[in-house]
Amino acid sequence: MVIDYHDNGEHARDVVESIELEGGRATAVGADVSKEEDVEKLIDAAVTHYGSLDILVNNAGIERKMPFLDTPLEVWHQVIETNLTGTWICSQLAARRMAGRKSGGRIINISSVHEDITMPSNAPYCAAKGGMKMLMRTIAVELAPLNITVNNVCPGAIDTPIQDKLKKDPRKVEELLSEIPLHRLGSPDEVAGLCVFLASDEGSYVTGASYVIDGGMTKQSGSL
Numbered sequence: 191m192v193i194d195y196h197d198n199g200e201h202a203r204d205v206v207e208s209i210e211l212e213g214g215r216a217t218a219v220g221a222d223v224s225k226e227e228d229v230e231k232l233i234d235a236a237v238t239h240y241g242s243l244d245i246l247v248n249n250a251g252i253e254r255k256m257p258f259l260d261t262p263l264e265v266w267h268q269v270i271e272t273n274l275t276g277t278w279i280c281s282q283l284a285a286r287r288m289a290g291r292k293s294g295g296r297i298i299n300i301s302s303v304h305e306d307i308t309m310p311s312n313a314p315y316c317a318a319k320g321g322m323k324m325l326m327r328t329i330a331v332e333l334a335p336l337n338i339t340v341n342n343v344c345p346g347a348i349d350t351p352i353q354d355k356l357k358k359d360p361r362k363v364e365e366l367l368s369e370i371p372l373h374r375l376g377s378p379d380e381v382a383g384l385c386v387f388l389a390s391d392e393g394s395y396v397t398g399a400s401y402v403i404d405g406g407m408t409k410q411s412g413s414l
Contacts, residue, residue: 191216223276246284253315273318294337301342330398339397346404349375371406
């Protein structure tokens with residue numbers, strides 16, 4: 191497994207160490223997914239260390255919350271280039287390596303419930319995730335004859351460090367939980383489990399789908 195990092199090599203090495211402690215093999219490689227030459231380096235590392243590229247998980251993402259009228263063009267470009275252009279580059283270069291192999295491959299995008307539901311003050315992020323949905327659906331059809339599946343995993347509110355600030359405010363926590371029928375945050379392990387299914391033999395007949403994992407949030411909102 192190749193673990194990509196952009197500016198936190200120490201954290202990536204911690205991830206590698208945790209994988210190795212479980213008996214797995216992993217390598218950390220620094221790369222900016224919005225740059226084609228960096229992604230080539232990532233893919234070359236996978237093939238060099240492990241012989242082939244079987245599964246790609248597009249997990250890089252950033253968001254910059256601010257009102258639409260105040261959002262600089264620079265912020266739009268930053269978010270789109272990482273979240274959407276990065277997904278395009280990684281998927282295209284990975285699929286080129288997977289093509290021609292009988293076993294094909296799997297592309298799994300970490301999208302968001304915001305590929306379908308709005309989030310005021312986060313327009314670039316929502317636009318990127320909406321674009322990721324149609325990119326996934328389109329290339330899933332194109333790549334199916336090559337036995338390459340493409341799917342999106344769409345988390346809602348997940349208990350990661352991005353929620354640390356919110357969790358210090360009980361009122362905001364309760365406001366968020368009131369929007370979730372299961373009345374709790376999801377765990378990273380639950381999202382990872384869904385990714386494992388899509389990467390497994392049991393997920394081999396699934397392609398072109400968005401899997402929402404949000405505790406019922408989108409159903410309560412009436413958006414899906």
